[in-house]
Amino acid sequence: MPPAIDVAREHRIPFAVFWVQPATTLATYYHYFHGHAEMINSRAADTACVVSLPGLHPLSIREMPSLIIDKDEASKMYLRGFGELFEQIEQDKAMVLVNTCDALELEATSLKALQSHLDVIAVGPTVPPAGAGEEAIHLFRRDEKKYMEWLDSQPAKSVVYVSFGSLGTYSQRQAEEILRGLRCCARAYLWVVRREGRMEEVERLIMGTGAEDDESTGMVVEWCDQLRVLAHPSVACFVTHCGWNSTLEAVASGVPPVAVPGWSDQSLNAHLVEEWGVGVRAERDAEGLLPGVELARCVELVMGDGGTAAKVKTNAAAYQEKARQAMAADGPSERNLGSFVNRVRHLVAAVEKNHA
Template sequence: MSSPHALILPYPAQGHVIPLMELSYCLIERGFQITFINTEFNHERISVGSILDEAKFIDGIHFVTIPDGLEPEEDRHNFGRLTTSLTTVMPSFLEELMRNKAVKFTCFIADINMAWAITIAKNAGLRTAAIWPAAAGVLVTLLSIPKLIQDGVIDENGTPMKKEVIQLNPGMTPTDTSNLPWYFLHDEYTQKIMFNYMIANNQATSYAEMIICNSFEMLEKPVFKEMPYILPVGPLHNSFESIRDPNLCYFWSEDKQCISWLNKHPANSVIYVAFGSITIFNNKQFQELALGLELIGRPFLWVVRPDMTNKSISCTYPSGFEERVADRGRIVGWSPQQKVLKHPAIACFISHCGWNSTIEGVRNGVPFLCWPYFVDQLFNQSYITKVWKVGLSLVPDENGLISKEEVRSKVEELLKDRDILARSQALKNFSNISVMEGGSSFKNLNKFADVMREI
C-alpha cells in the first residue's frame, strides 16, 4: 500500500510558511509524503544560497511553485493587492496540479487564510483540512464576524461602530474593538478587500473535514472548551524529532554564527530582540530602540532585517552606537530563532508578538517584552501580559514613541519579576507535556493524521 500524500498550501507570507513546514515534518514522521506549494516569488527568496538551489526535494518534502500574479517588483506587503491577485491567478494552477495523474494526492491541507482553495480540492476528490497558524482565540473572532455585525458591534465593512471592549464567549480574552484583526490598515479600500476575503475564507473553511491549530490545550483552554471542533496540535516545532536541522523555508539567510556567540555568554544574560518578517520602523523609533539597548548595559542579540526600515527613509544607527556596543551586542539580518530561544543564555525576548514568536517563546520558557505592530499581535499581547502573565508591555509616550528609558526600565522590571519567570517555566512544562506521548497535542496530531490518510 502506498504512503498517504498530502498537498499543503500556506498563505505566501513568512509567518504562515514556517508553521505549515513544521506540520509537514510532523506528517512525515507519521508516514506521509508531502508536496508543499510556494509562490514562485517566495521560492526564489528561499532558494538563494540554500540547498533549494540544486533540488526541489528536501527531507522528504517535494516543493512545487505557483505564480502569485504580481510582478517581481510589486510590494507583497500590500495585502489587498496580493490577496486579490492570489484568488484570480492561483485556482487554475491548483486545479491542474490536483488533477495531475502522475501524482496521486490523498489529502489537501490549506492555511485558513487560503481556505478558498478547499472547494477546488473537494471537487478533485481529496480529503480536506484547514490549519490556523495563529492563536485559536483570533480564529474565534473571525468566525464571529456575522454575530458582530448582527449585534451592531461592527458595520458590514468591519469598521467598529464605537470603541468598546467585547467578550465573545465566557472565559475568553476580552477584545478592544479598535484591535480587531482586520481593523488595522488605516486604508478603507484595503480593509474592505481583506474583510471580505476573511468572510469568504470563513465560509470555505466549513468545507474542511478537520480544523487544526498551532496551539495547545492548556494555552487557550476556554477557546477549546467553547470550540471543540478546533484541534490544537502544537507547539508544532516540539512535535517532530527525526530532523535535527529542519528546513523551514526562511526568506532571509540565517546567521548561524550567532549561536556560537550565545555560547560565550552565561545563562539568562542576553536580551533577544526580533520583530518578525513584516514590522517596519521609522528612523526616530529605530534609533530610540538602539539607544535603549545600549542603556540596558546587558548583552543583546538584535535581528535587523534588510527591509525592516521605512523604504522612503534610510534608517541609521545612532552615531557611534555600533562601536560603543561592539563588546556586548550582536546585530544579525535573520536568526535561527527556534535555536536562539532554546539557548540557556537568553534572558528575555523583546518581540512584536507574532504567533510564531509567541509560541516559540512560550515553549522555551522565555519571558516577553511586548511591542506589537498590527493584526493579531495586539491580541497576543493581551494573552502574554493579562492572561498567561509571562511578560510586560512597552508603552509609547504621548507622541507614540517607545523611549529608550521605557526599554531600559521595562527590561529591568521584567528580569526582577520572579512570578513572571516562574509562570514562564510553568507554561514551558505544559507545552512539553502536550506533545509527549499521551499528551493532548500528541493525540490530536495522531487523530488528524489518521483521518487524512484514509482514502
C-alpha cells in the same frame, strides 16, 4: 488561502484548514461573522471599551484583531477573505487544525465550546526542538557561528533578544528609539535587523554608531535561528512583535516576552501573554512608535529584581512545562494529530469508492 479550497472543490477532494493563530482569535472571528459584527463595529473607535463574546473572557477593543477594528482598505480586504473562509469551512464541514492546546488557551477560550460551532482539532504548539537539523529552512542569510559564539561569551540570563519577525521593518526614528532603549537598559543585546528591510537611514544609524560591531554591549545580525537563540542559557528576555509563532516559541523556551504588537492577531497574542503572566506588554506612543524609555522600562520589569520579574519567571517556567507536556511523544497534540490522520484515511477511502 481560498484558491486552494477552490482547487479542492473542483476535484471533489475533502480539505482541512490549518489555523496558524490562537484559538481565541479563531473564536473572535467566528463570533464576529455570526451575529456580533454590528456590536463590535459600533464600538471600534473606543479602544478602552470591553466586549464580551460567547465562550471568551472579555476583551478590550484594543486587544481584538486589528483587521476587525481598523477600517483601512487593506484591513477590509483581509477581513472579507476571512469571511469567505468561514463560509467555505461551514459549507464543506471542514476540519480546522489549530496551532494551540488546552493547556495554553483553556482559560481564555474553551476549545470544547468552540467545537460546538466548528470541527476544531488542537495540534499545537507546533514548535520543533532547538537545533532540529540542518534541513531546517531559513528565510535569510545568517552567520550562526558568530552570534552563537557571542552568546556563549555572555553570562547566564543576561541578554535581551530583539526581533520583530520576518516581515517587520524599522523607520529611522523607530530604530533610534530601540537603540536608545537598549543602551538605557545597560544590558547586552542581540538585535535582528534584516538587511533586506533596512532603509538607508537605518543602515547608516546602525553602522555609524558601531552597533553592528560593538560586541561588548550588543550585536546586530541580519537573521538568526530563533529557537537556538531562545534556548541559549544567556538569553533572558525576548522583545517581540508577538506574532503567534514567536509567542509560542518564547513560551516553549521559557523566555519571558516583552510584547510590542503591531497588527492582525498580535494585540490579542499580547493579551494572552499578560493573561498567562509570562511577560509584559510595551505601549506604543500616539504615532505608533515604541519609545526607548518604554522599551527600557519593560525590559527592567522582566529582567530586574522586582516582584514583577519574579512572577514572570515563575509563570514562564510553568507554561514552558505545559507546552512541553502538550508536545511530548503520545501527548495530547500527537494524539489529536493521529486522530486527524485516521479521519483523513477514512475520507480518502470514501472518495476513492465514489470515484470507482
